[in-house]
Amino acid sequence: MAPIKVYGPAYSTAAMRVMATLYEKNLDFELIPVDIIKTAEHKKEPFLSRNPFGQVPAFEDGDLKLFESRAITKYIANQYRDQGTDLLFRDPKEQAIESLWSEVEAHHFDPAGAKLNWELAVKPKMLGGEGDQAAIEENRAKLVRVLDVYEKRLSESKYMAGDRFSLADLHHLPTAEYLLVTNLKELFDARxxxxxxxxxxxxxxxxxxVLELRNQALNQTN
Structure with missing residues (x-):
């Protein structure tokens, strides 16, 4: 049994962020599904003992217990730095740039993208509801501003933090993946x-x- 455990559904963007990092590092792990839709397992014990905020994922590496996906990815990238893909930079200035664009993802790209995913995908496709058009328009405008900044940034470097793939890029993957199958794909295609x-x-x-695991989990929910 793998000493690394990830608690959460494979279709969760935060869990996908962690799994992508583990796969980049060629690390074995055990994914322990958590039902966040039908039974709200993440809001009850024993899950709350792993993440007191009732959000997925939770993470264990031996006796180390963590939550918050970006804290988990940074731990994995540091702890297993010499294994698999190096997702960090060693030069302090390069580290600062990587940290900056990781912060941009967390505070600008993901909040708008996550809200749009909720309104455009989760509500209508998984919960049988309708999206809030006012929320969609508000967050679409926010996403446009972010993507304009990204288009300029990517004229200066191949990846967000420089000339190679890092956590600053990886952190974008889950939310972007979901957005690209909505009508908002045109915003990306235009840049x-x-x-x-x-x-x-x-x-x-x-x-x-990661997508293989995600798709398997989504098929099981249908």
Whole structure:
């Protein structure tokens, strides 16, 4: 049994972020499904003992217990730095740039993208509801501003933090993956550098493994 455990559904964007990092590092792990739709298992014990905020994923590596996906990915990238893909930079200035664009993803790209995914995909397809058009328009405008910044950034470097793939890129993958199958794909397609960047990072073998697990989990919920 793998010493690394990830608690959460394979279709959760936060869990997908962690799994992508583990696959990039060629690490074995055990995915322990958590039902967040029918029984709200994440809001009850024993899950709350792993994440007191009742959000997925929770993570264990031996006796270390963590939650918050970006904290988990950073731990994995540091702890297993010499294994698999190096997702961090060693030079302090490069580290600062990687940290900056990781913060941009967490505070600008993901909040707008996650809300749009909720309104455009989760509500109508998984919960049988309708999206809030006001929320969609508000967050679409926010996403446009972010993608404009990204188009300029990617004219200066191949990846968000420099000339190679890092956590600053990986963290975008789950939310972007869901957005690209909505009508918002046109926003990405209208920006050639963003389009090329996404084509590059979504083609990574580690990400394809994540999608295999995600698709299996989604099929089981239908």
């Amino acid at each position: 050639p550098r963003v389009t090329a960047w996404l084509a590059d990072i979504t083609a990574r073998p580690a990400w394809k493994k």
